[in-house]
Amino acid sequence: MKKSLGARAVPVAAPAWLVGTYDAEGKPNAAAVAWAGICCSKPPCLNFSLRKATYSYAAVLERKCFTLSVPSEEHAVATDFFGIYSGRDHDKFEIAGLTSVKSEHVEAPYVGEFPLVFECRLVHHHDLGLHTVFVGEILDAKCDEGLLDEKDKPVVAKLKPFVYGNGEYFALGARIGAGHCDGKKLMGSS
Amino acid sequence: MKKSLGARAVPVAAPAWLVGTYDAEGKPNAAAVAWAGICCSKPPCLNFSLRKATYSYAAVLERKCFTLSVPSEEHAVATDFFGIYSGRDHDKFEIAGLTSVKSEHVEAPYVGEFPLVFECRLVHHHDLGLHTVFVGEILDAKCDEGLLDEKDKPVVAKLKPFVYGNGEYFALGARIGAGHCDGKKLMGSS
Numbered sequence: 191m192k193k194s195l196g197a198r199a200v201p202v203a204a205p206a207w208l209v210g211t212y213d214a215e216g217k218p219n220a221a222a223v224a225w226a227g228i229c230c231s232k233p234p235c236l237n238f239s240l241r242k243a244t245y246s247y248a249a250v251l252e253r254k255c256f257t258l259s260v261p262s263e264e265h266a267v268a269t270d271f272f273g274i275y276s277g278r279d280h281d282k283f284e285i286a287g288l289t290s291v292k293s294e295h296v297e298a299p300y301v302g303e304f305p306l307v308f309e310c311r312l313v314h315h316h317d318l319g320l321h322t323v324f325v326g327e328i329l330d331a332k333c334d335e336g337l338l339d340e341k342d343k344p345v346v347a348k349l350k351p352f353v354y355g356n357g358e359y360f361a362l363g364a365r366i367g368a369g370h371c372d373g374k375k376l377m378g379s380s
Numbered sequence: 381m382k383k384s385l386g387a388r389a390v391p392v393a394a395p396a397w398l399v400g401t402y403d404a405e406g407k408p409n410a411a412a413v414a415w416a417g418i419c420c421s422k423p424p425c426l427n428f429s430l431r432k433a434t435y436s437y438a439a440v441l442e443r444k445c446f447t448l449s450v451p452s453e454e455h456a457v458a459t460d461f462f463g464i465y466s467g468r469d470h471d472k473f474e475i476a477g478l479t480s481v482k483s484e485h486v487e488a489p490y491v492g493e494f495p496l497v498f499e500c501r502l503v504h505h506h507d508l509g510l511h512t513v514f515v516g517e518i519l520d521a522k523c524d525e526g527l528l529d530e531k532d533k534p535v536v537a538k539l540k541p542f543v544y545g546n547g548e549y550f551a552l553g554a555r556i557g558a559g560h561c562d563g564k565k566l567m568g569s570s
Contacts, residue, residue, distance in 0.1 A: 197520060280567075320420060321425075361556050
């Protein structure tokens with residue numbers, strides 16, 4: 191039996207990401223976001239959401255670019271830290287002991303210790319209310335070499351991304367199926 | 381050492397969702413998407429991406445609404461099925477043996493067997509290239525009652541959502557931290 195919960199953004203498990211920017215003075219900053227992901231394959235694009243009140247909001251609009259860095263399980267505490275405090279008041283990279291690396295293609299820093307990063311130029315943003323959706327075109331993706339398969343895609347079990355849902359962080363667990371494959375069984379048996 | 385992978389939508393683990401629509405004749409259809417998630421809290425909104433070539437694309441634009449249904453681990457095969465075949469050629473609900481339930485608030489069906497569903501009206505869409513991003517305002521969320529905590533939020537370990545990444549499906553695993561909590565340790569020790 192389903193219960194109606196009303197018009198609510200009921201929390202769903204979502205991967206953790208960090209948005210990287212430089213502020214007006216060039217200080218590197220990053221903020222944790224759970225509402226982010228790939229949204230187009232050609233041109234390759236990523237989207238994420240920020241509140242206007244955040245320090246990163248103005249930075250993204252000013253420089254028209256950003257990075258998105260994907261943390262591994264081992265970075266869960268640091269990721270949470272980047273989601274609690276504001277770059278307005280703190281040098282978060284310094285406190286977290288993480289390295290801000292200048293991107294090759296855009297004026298934004300990424301997290302050197304995180305295994306997978308995307309350098310993006312802002313191509314669209316849309317104010318929805320409390321949050322604004324930002325869309326960036328991926329100019330380059332970079333991944334720690336040892337995590338890649340033979341097609342240069344990250345092996346999920348090595349990348350070890352994690353998700354945020356209802357106030358908690360969860361590692362990924364067992365492999366439960368093969369994409370674009372297992373579903374064919376249903377067609378065969380119909 | 382990071383390897384540059386170029387301008388590519390490198391796959392990252394992302395939760396599985398099904399977009400539900402009625403076609404022009406009123407036949408229920410659903411399509412699997414991995415590029416979806418909450419994008420605004422007030423008003424509550426969800427976004428997802430579709431290619432123009434999909435059967436769902438026209439249906440969303442025609443009725444200006446859709447549902448998003450969150451599957452549990454046990455629905456991984458069905459979810460994959462809904463991502464392989466087109467509603468143009470098949471009655472996917474019938475073949476998968478799942479129930480299309482008419483929404484209360486919008487002209488779109490959700491998957492009755494899936495534990496968490498959102499009824500949405502289309503508020504924005506933006507063509508990025510091969511994919512279009514659709515944003516819908518959540519008019520109602522519905523969840524299986526037994527999965528809710530005392531604040532009417534789904535308990536992740538009971539909801540059992542799963543993620544898609546680099547061609548495989550993964551269950552969620554161990555809880556590795558508390559959100560808006562663990563990160564405070566870094567500030568205390570700085």
